[in-house]
Amino acid sequence: MTDVVASFALENLKNLLIHEANLFRRVKDDVNLLQDDFGFMDAFLKDSEEKGDDHYMVKELINQIRDTAFEAEDVINTYMAQVIKQRRRNLLLKLLHCFDHAAVLHHVAEKTPSIKRKIENIYANKTAFGIEAQSHADEEAEQSLQQRRRNVEEEDVVGFGDDTAKLVYRLLDRGRLQRKVISIIGMGGLGKTTLARKIYNNNHIKNHFDHYAWVSVSKEYKTRMLIFDILECVGHISDEKTYKMSDEQLKVTLRDNLKGKRYFVVMDDVWKPHFWDEIRACFPDDSNGSRILITSREKEVASHASSTPPYFLPFLDKETSWELLCKKVFRGEKYPSNLESLGRQLAESCKGLPLSIVVLGGILANKEKTQQTWSKFIGNVNWFLIDDDNNHCSDILALSYKHLPRKLRLCFLYVGVFPEDFLIPARTLIQMWVAEGFISIQHDSRKMDEIDVAEYYLEQLIDRSLIQVASRRSHGGVKTCRIHDLVRDFCIKMSIQEKFYEVRVNNADLRCSSSSTIPRRLSIQGNIDSESISSPSTINDSISVGSLLLFTSYFHYNPLKWASKNFKFIRLLSVEVMYSSHLSPTFLNEIGQLVFLRYLKIAFWASHKQIFVVRSPFFVSESFPASICKLPYLETIQLTQIGMCIPNKIWMMKQLRYLYVSPRMELQPPSKVGHTLSNLKVLSCVQVDEKTSILFRKSLFPNLRKLHLIIKWESEIDESVASETLASLESLQNLQILKLSWFEFGQRLDLFPSSSSKLTKITFESCKFLDSNHLMESLGKLANLQILKIKRCDISSRQLHFMAGEFPQLEVFKMIGLKDIETWELETHAMPNLQHLVIDGCADLRNLPDELWSLANLRMVQVTDIKTDLKEKLMIKQSKMKEHGYSFKLIIS
Template sequence: MADHVVNSLVEYLSQQLEKEANFFGGVEDQVKSLHRELRLINIFLESSVGKRNEHPIVKEVVGQIREVAYEAEDVIDTFILKVAEHKKRSLMGRMLSSPMHAKMLRDVGRKIARIKNEINEIYNNRERYGIIERATESVDAAAAAAEALHKRRREVEEDDVVGFVDDSSTVVEQLIEGDRKFDVISIIGMGGLGKTTLARKIYNNVCVKRHFQCCAWVYVSQDFRTRELLLKILKEMPIPDQRRTLEDQLGVDELKEKLFKCLLRKRYLIVMDDIWNTEVWDEVRSAFPDNMNGSRILITSRIKEVASHASSTPPYFLPFLDKDESWELFRKKVFRGRTCPPELATLGRKIADDCRGLPLSIVVLGGLLANKEKTYREWSKLIGNVNWFLTDQANPICKDILALSYTNLPRRLQPCFLYFGVYPEDFGIPVRQLIQLWTAEGFIQHTGNRSIEDVAEDYLEELIDRSLIQVGSRATDGGLKRCRIHDLLRDLCISESKEDKFLELLRAGNLSFPIKSRRLSFHGDGSFPLYNVLNFFDPPCARSLLLFCKVKDRDLNLFVENFKLIRVLNLERCIVLHSIPKSIETMIHLRYLRITLSESVSVIPDSFGNLRNLETLVIEGGHLEDEYHPVIRRVSGIFKLQRLRNLYLKELLPLPYHLDEVLWNLQVLSTSTCWYVGELAGELDKFPCVRELEIKFIYKGLFFEDDNKAVHFLESLHHLHYLQKLTIDAFTIPPSDSISFPLTITHLTLENTRLAEGGGMIVLGNLPNLRILKLEECYDIRNLHVFGDSVPRLEVLELRRLNDVKEWKQEEGAMTCLRYLVIESCRELTMLPPELWSLTALQKVEVLHPNSELEQMLRELQMTFRCKLVIGSAH
């Protein structure tokens, strides 16, 4: 993790020198020199990757680099904070010549000089202790370690693991049926999921052995060498002994040629187990002839990219075991054919469930319990402690196998993966929040002109493709909505983070001295005594505070005021603030802030405008009891934040009138407002680069405004040239041919909206780029008429609780790209247009809670539908 720390600091200093140059008056040259030193030290870090565990000296030096980088970051951040505070206290114009400022310059100058000396000493020690050679010499040691782990892994593999019947049949079918052309079949999944076990079962299948004339199995691993790999395959080939004598003396190209000739005109199956990178396939591909007889390569990997690189055939993603399969495997491993006593069955199922469907966990835990006393008292010790038993240092096989996925990650992805440790166990992680936190932490590298959010989403997809993160749910457009991490991988994040001082997970009973991690995540069911943490922690070390537990306002105020250098403050909804901590206003390094306010808080201080580095702000409020008498809060200071990218003002936090600033960086704006549409229209041009806009009008009286104001609001949207996603709650679309939405919109959601007869659907149908349309509880639509050529790119249409719709007409040529349709609780709708079923792109239709007439019609026609039809019975 020193790699990430130094990289982040180099990038951070570059940004600070560019954006905060006025703060470094007097020490700018020294900061630039420190910046150069850190860039040089990266050379050593790059050369030591993958060698640190083998060499304690290298590991120690890398740790020293991390500590020095942290110290340099503390010095710079503290200096910027002190200068900012001194500016506020000083008279304008006298600040830079004041004795206090001169003293600060001398102090920071001495500290930077000392840090540079430490860096130089560390760098010079490379030669003194032979660290350069030690960091590059250990290919053989790494290969030996990998081979040793492979042997230990075989010890915990099951020869006949349960739950693979359907999986085995699917892959066997791919191997022995289909195209006669040479093909590569892939099994992909998380470490410990049973890929090797399944592949071995398939390899030994009677039908497979009978189908292929020549078979070979080779284990690849992370530290593969092409020559050794080819030799392993050749040694399993049916070659007479007298022709093997010179194999060990042949070069790579000669070995490829020999293997090619050996496989020529044979139907062969080669299993390549545990491939970690695409280079493996590139190195050996030319050794496999295409005999046009159905020859196959079967590979197992944790990485989807490996499969996609080797073949266009979609890989087989191995699923987790379900609860019954987990119990069957656990019982089989513990009792070895004998019956489980009835008094242990319920407890045993609970233990098996806690393994979360991972065969490796079940097999290892079952092996441990097989040699222990089988009593309720003994087994009850595991409840709530399964992961501890699985990762105990006395039996680290689970951790070692899973850690391979972490060590194989590119440097840019390692901090992103470790960050999953901040979340509680079994937490459905909101992807949007995760990406905003990664960005605030400085994990995401800028790539060309792409938005940093898009790059971050690519990072997450790559972690998913590497079988480290699971998809929780996807949005209707296919984008990620929530994700999850397996408990054992989460424990790996926590243990690796603690060692590198990256993250500390704190509970009320596990505080220990000293805590120097950069990130603190607080968990617990009860109220967390935050004041206790100050006795165990050095506040300047912290850069992130994430609370997933209840705390008292008084404790939070006392606690937060000690952490002035933090960049992330995430207070989940379980913490409702009755007052805003005064210290938040002074956190000038803050980039991400999420808080929830009680109804008693009526003012967001103007001093929030001092948080000039803030990128994401989420302020949630209490429940609105009376829509006609809402609590109005002042939030004007927020709209001075020039670096703000994401602004969520939930529940009764209206936009202020007559904004002075233009927020050029704002990408997402979500707000409730007590304004009328005419007043709001004049302010939208202050957010010219917004990509997502969500507006909730609180007053129901809005429906009775005149049409001119609604037209004015819609016209104001055309100033937002980058707008793609628009959500409006409580609005009126007047019956006018002259109104329109911006043509850039791809996602449109209308809730509690009045679509005047004859106008609304015509307007919506004229959006050429619209891909997703959601109408929920919209009024006055009696005839849903979709004209020809309407919404040519629409892929998803959701109609929910449209109680006025009685008839749906659709012309030929409309919605030709529609693939997903949802109709929920449209009580008056009795018929769907026949043109709907002729749409060739349509894949799924969900009709939820239809009236009895529509339900009967759909069930009668259900067997004739080409697409998947889901009918939810009316209640």
């Protein structure tokens, strides 16, 4: 399994030498020799993988190839950095530094023989041990990217019905009003979190308690971060003063917020018994029936927290295990009778562990469903699961990893760089994969969009039960995802072995490494203080680090200055921080030194969870640093909670693909004719002003797919400026997704591109509709519109009316927080393709149109927070639908 990292390193080097050939003109001969050697080594790796050769010498040769490729990459990066910096100097500085180039060449000449000797040693060992590398055909063409339409519902959970009922009864026990701690105990992967989540979402629980909160504790918990999470759940709004409180002050604050309230708190995945000692003072006992639910693998945790006997979660029985395996393998279809005997054996060999069954099901779902194929797994699964060291889940993950196509392996391992229990935004993960170079964009000799390919890869990993979907978008795509802690541990373990990346959690880890050489990628999780960064070289030989990810709640230093000082050649930089005391409006200036940077993300958390508040930025920079605009490879810029003005030099960044700045950015037209952002695909969030329409009318974004426009709250923007901006969008021929915030729509009709527009999704947020029917008539003419969201908008007419023939392709319609709307009228033959309707927080809505229930394609209607009389009508409708066997679901919360 080790060859995937080595092959990727070689492939990166070959592509680098080809695409940047102009940088290597003065060392052309050396480069040509290296290219030949890399080609031979890559052929050897592919041949060894094809033969499945596990000879110890083969493994050793693979390790040597990987290390040689890493060393060559370091030498080449050093050379390229000098050339790039020299090109950025003016003429006088070039003359003053004319000897730099010769010095670098001398350094390359010194390093090259060492690399060559290692390559020759590989050749010699290959011959001595009779290991011959053979060329073979190219990798199979990638599978079709036609993704099936995915249901936006979460899958039903198998089992836990009796467990849920028993624990809910315990929690609601009115015979004991004292604060009570109940624990669920069981081994990892048994379903403790799943059961706790079912209890947490139980209607009886929600109706009984005044406050309820959920916190994920995990091994490396931080008490203050858990308190922040609970405070957020109970409605306390944290500010800078709260973040500066001591731990004891925070505990008092939480206790005061819970005082006199009947609360229910779930503490998931507790590992250490003394955890309860650190946090018990936060929870007052007012003898009102408050409850705390703990899940843990350790019995000692439960006995330390309470004298109440814990609930030991049982394993799934044989029938439930078989049901779960069938669900994962056959996905609702009837299983072949000739596989039942083998399938039951496989399910039973998992010993009732849900994680093992799910992982095995993901493997079998993508294999031939024959007795011959399934028979091969019988012995393997049993051998893995009876291992005395209790690592059988990890072994099954290893089996799943081994069966992954080569193109998915690095993508899967990479997910381990995120902290435990981290809710991973799918778009962030996908863009990181692209920036790292994991995505192959060739399909049937056609060059495809890398984001589409990456989304397909993510869905493939989800189908194999290696990544879990946390939430989905309106169109069914993944919005957020997560991985189980066992899966994460497996990814980290494999990555350390392959020198792919390392995860470090505390300050001490910054000054030492578990491996003999520095990792190629580094994920630092935890607070970084001045002591950790005081030494001149925080990490020895940090030239090797190509990707740096920082996840921290508090940074006592400018993280970008620290990163640029210690990691000069990184390609990917992601900084997620809750608070920093050493940041100024110019803190971004340090990034201009990172000449290889491809991906940049700077995000300031509004809370410990990954939730961002866009109403007011934590930091405001007067201008985007011009030095960043000179970075030749930078493709993705994502700045969250940082408002700024983008300089005109941004138009020189031809390679830029994704530009996110929230809550807003000021973007001015280019100063020179001919400058365009020709490769830009996503632009968000642009503040509308008098010059905004010029940006779009001049075709400066020929490939823009997604756009978010925002009018500054309480600004004095004239209505004609907003109208001209919207009219100018017709020049964006490839625009598919549009989001508008704080716009005011008057009597004008032609505010959007014509019926030939490619717009498939439009979102209105915090807008004002002075004439909603005219606006809907304009929107209804968009022939390709599939998703329409209206969120927290002011609809002054208090009604919506959709006429026949409007919205011919609309599949998803969401009305959220429309507190003033009273009626909704839907003529026959309007929105004939509607599949999913969401109505949330429309408190004055009196009706849903009768024509809605006649729509042939309707699959789901979700209604939340509505008037009582409308709710009662819908419940009657729901009952009648069940009686008549309607094919769609009506969900009323």
